[in-house]
Amino acid sequence: MSDNEIAIAVAALAMQRSGRLAGAALRQFLDDLRTDNRAGSMSINDVLERAGVSRPSVNMSVGDAQRDIDLGLPLGIAPVPLSSDRYPVTLRRIADAPPVLFVRGDMAVLDKLPGVAVVGTRRATPHGLAIAERISQYLSDEGWPVVNGMAIGIDAAAHAGALKGKSSSIAVLAHGLERAGPAKIRSLADRILEGGGAWVSEHPVGVGATAGSLVSCHRIQVGLTCASIFVEGNEKSASAAHAESCHRDAQTVFAILPEAGSNVSTASALPKMLVAQHGATPIFSRADYPAMLEVVARRADQLRAVP
Helix, strand or coil, X not given: CCHHHHHHHHHHHHHHHHCCCCHHHHHHHHHHHHHCCCCCCCCHHXXXXXXXXXXXXXXXXXXXXXXXXXXXXXXXXXEEECCCCCCCHHHHCCCCCCCEEEEEECHHHHHHCCEEEEECCCCCCHHHHHHHHHHHHHHHHCCCCEEECCCCCHHHHHHHHXXXXXXXXXXXXXXXXXCCCCHHHHHHHHHHHHCCCEEEECCCCCCCCCHHHHHHHHHHHHHCEEEEEECCCCCCCCHHHHHHHHHHCCCEEEEECCCCCCCCCCCCHHHHHHHHHHXXXXXXXXXXXXXXXXXXXXXXXXXXXCC
């Protein structure tokens, strides 16, 4: 992590928190920095001056942002501003991309994006857990990073499956990266880092999860991926927030629907709704995996082609 990227991240967070430059205007400013070959190495004051923001007007916010980033660096938590070449291309494309993405783990996993989100309910059925693990291992063996939150249930099963494969997985958290996941699955979260994966968040060290941040992190999952696979869930489950982000950002969506007459039983209300109302592609069995992968690859190529 370069001093230049840290300075830009500090300035971006300070402007965002103070309200001096935020939202779409801040994202546009950072994107302009990325494409401007004259930007060179910049200090915090250089970034603020270029944005037309006086240092005294954001001095307290600068101090807070610098402290938050400094607390994370010894833990291996790197701030990646939207202006950085390290910032995931597919995340940059969404309307409300975070100005700064915090990453803990192997930064190289970002170069392998977009990945595939494997999502579903915390109250998973035994069959749902087995399917999430199996399909995630398949994706991982085929070179696709698996992305989701770090919750008990389908999220955890998907990460466990990905860790059995050949690729890394990414956990998107709704809080700071000093820890990850409920205590029950914290060892699984640690294995993600040990296996060359990463934890990511829009929140610095010390920020706790809220109802709002648990919902908003789904948009980041969508931004890091080219497709989402819904394993199981009810229409009003937490995964519905992920479905809303998929719909808004025209995400390619698959839904697990066990074959009629099989002995496989999952909570299929949400997958059925996504197929019926939103055009999701059903996956009936593992025989459908290769066709799914062809669609995923085409969509990834389309996203990579967008400047």
